[in-house]
Amino acid sequence: MGHDEAMPQLPALAVDIGGTKIAAGMVEPGGRMAAVARVPTPQGPQIDAETLWRTVAAFLERFAAGGPAFAGVGVGCGGPMSWPAGRVSPLNIPAWRDFPLRERLQELFPTVPVRLHNDAICMAAGEHWRGAGRGSDNVLGIVVSTGVGGGLILGGHLVDGASGNAGHIGHVVVDPHGPPCGCGGQGCLEAIARGPAVAEWAREHGWRTRGHEDVTARELADDAARGHPTARDALDRAGNALGVAIASATHLCDLEVVSVGGGLSQAGPLLFDPLEETFRRHVGMRFARRVRVVPAALGQEAGLLGAGALVLAGDRYWNGD
Template identity: 40%
Template sequence: MNCVLAIDIGGTKLAAALVDEAGSVLRSATRPTPRTEVMAALTALIAEVTVDGPPPLAVGIGCAGPLDLAEGTVSPVNMPSWRGFPLRDEVQALTGLPTVLAGDAQCFALGEHWLGAGQGSRALLGIVVSTGIGGGLVIDGAPILGPTGNAGHVGHMSVDPYGERCECGGRGCVERYASGPNMARWATENGWTPGRPTGTPTEKPGEPADEPTGEPAVAPVDTPAGGPTGQPPGGPTDTRTGRPVDTRAGGPTREPAGGAMDAASGGPTAEPADARALARDAAAGDPVALAAFERGTRALAGMIASVTAGVEVTTVVIGGGVSAAGKVLFGPLERALDDIAGLPFVRAVRIQPSTLGVRAGLAGAASLAWRHHTHSP
C-alpha cells in the first residue's frame, strides 16, 4: 500500500503518521516535545511509526516557525534549542526519503483544504487562533508558501497602525488583540476574574460600531493622552471609543470592594485567567469577557477583510484552541466582518470552523508530501 510519512512539530507535541493517498491514517503516534534533544525524540517517534509498516514514499513536515525553506531550517519560537536547525536535511538523512517542509499553520490550511471544511474551495485562508495566530493560503489547490516559507503570518498583519506594540516588535498586530492570551490579558486588565461576574462596560458588547470616521477598521487602543502605547491617566480605555473606563473599586469593570483580587494584581484566583475560562464566562454573559471577544474578533475581521480584498479568498477556515469557543467567537466575528467589509466579493467570503481539529496539521503535512511525490520528476 502506498503511503507517505507526515510529521507535525509543535512546542508541546510531536506527531507522526503514515497516510495513504485517500488521507486515511494507517499508523500514528505522538509524544511530548522535550525542551532539549528534540531530534532524538523525533527520531524515536519516526521509528515507532514506520517499523514493520509499509514503506513511505516521501516525508512531509509541518513545523512551528519562523522557518527558511531555501535552507530547510527552522527556529520555532517555543523551542529554544532549535535555532536555524536544519530540520529538512536531518529528516531526509534519517529516512533516506524526499522531504518537504512547511509552516504548521500552512499545513493546517492544506489539511482543511484536502479533507476538512475547505474542500472544494479555489481560494482558502486557514487561520489558527491559539497562543498565537498563524495562517496559510491555498490557491487553486496549491499552498502559497513564499520565498522563505513564511507567507501566511496573518497574525502579524497590522489592523491599527497606532495600536499596541506587539511582541514581534510591530504595532497593531492582530495577534495582540485576538490571540487567546492577549484576549485574557485585556479582560483581566479591565476587571475580569474567572468565574466572578463583572460589571457592565461603558459600551455594551455587540453594539454597532460608530459610523466611519476615516480611522482604522479596529479602533486604536490606549491611544489617548499618554501616547500610542500608554494609557490615559484615568486607566484603561473603552475598546472602540477610546474613552476612559472607570476602574475604581466597585466601579463598572472591577470586583466590588473586598472581592477577590484579579489575576493581573497577583492575587489568588480560583483558576487560571486563560482563554478557556474567558470563553466560558463570555458564554455565561459576563460583559467584560464578551467585550474581550468583541475586541478580538473585530481585529480578526479587519485582517480577513484585508486578505480577501488582496487575494480574493472565498473560504476562511478557523481552528486552534480559541476556536473551541464556538458561537462566542464566530458570532461577533460574523457581525464585525459584516460591518467592516464593503466590496461584494469581500462580503461574500464564507467563514467555517475547522472540522479536522488537531488532525489538520498531520493531514496537511501528508498532502505536502503527496504533492511533492506526484510532481517530482
C-alpha cells in the first residue's frame, strides 16, 4: 500500500470487456476516471475470435494514442478464464473460447504490465478501493446481473483461491432442493437471483413482459414499484436467496461489508428489504450481526476502476505473475 501511494504515478489504462460493450478508461492513481470510451461488442455468428480481437485492439490503440503515458493495463473480462494466464472463455462472448487475451494485450502493449481478472472481481476490487467497501478490510462485492458474480477481499487483500475463482457467491447453495443451475449444480444463488431467472419465475407465475429479454428485469422492478404482486414476489424471492447466501458468506469469512450492485440491485428497497430481513433471520452469531449489507456505490464505473486498481494498487489486488 505504502509504495503505491507514496510515489507520483502514471494512470492506468483500464479495460472492461463484456458481451454487449467494450469500455476503456484512464484511471488516475487517486481513483479519478480521467477519460472513458465505449464501443459495442461485435456480435453474431459471423464474428470469429480474430475479428473480435481486431476490434478490441483497434479500439484500445486509438484510445491509448489519445491519452497520456500509463503505468500498465488492467482488464476485466467475463469468465470463466484461466488465471493468471488470462485465457478467456466468456459465457456471453461465444467467439472467444480459451482465447489468450492477456498474451495478446501484452503483445499490443509490450512495455507495461498487463493484468487481467474476472469482471465481477474487478467490480468488487473497485468497490473496495474507492466505493462502498472503502476503509474496510473484509468485504464481499456482489454483482447481480445476467449472472451473479462477486469478489472477496479479506485482510485488506483480494483473495484469489486456488485458481483465481474465489468470490463465486453465485454458486453458494441457497436451497439444496432448488432449481438446477447453469453450472451443473442445484439450488445455487445464481439459479434463483440472476435477472433472467427472476423474470422467468415471474412470467411462470402470471406476470407478462411487454419488451424483449434484455429489459425484463428492469420492467419487473418497475412493475413491482407500481405494486404488481407477482413482480414483488419475484423480487422477494431473489432478495431472500441473496440474504441466505450473504449470511453463509458472512459466517464463513467474517465480513464487515457486503456491497450489492449490478442491474437487479437497481430495484432498490424492493430487493434490499427482503434481502435484509432474510439475512437477519439467518445471522445468529454476534460477530456476523455486525456486517453491513449496502448497495454498491460506484455504478457502472466500478469494473473499470477495479481493473485500474489491479495496476495502481497491485499490492492489494494483484497476486498473479
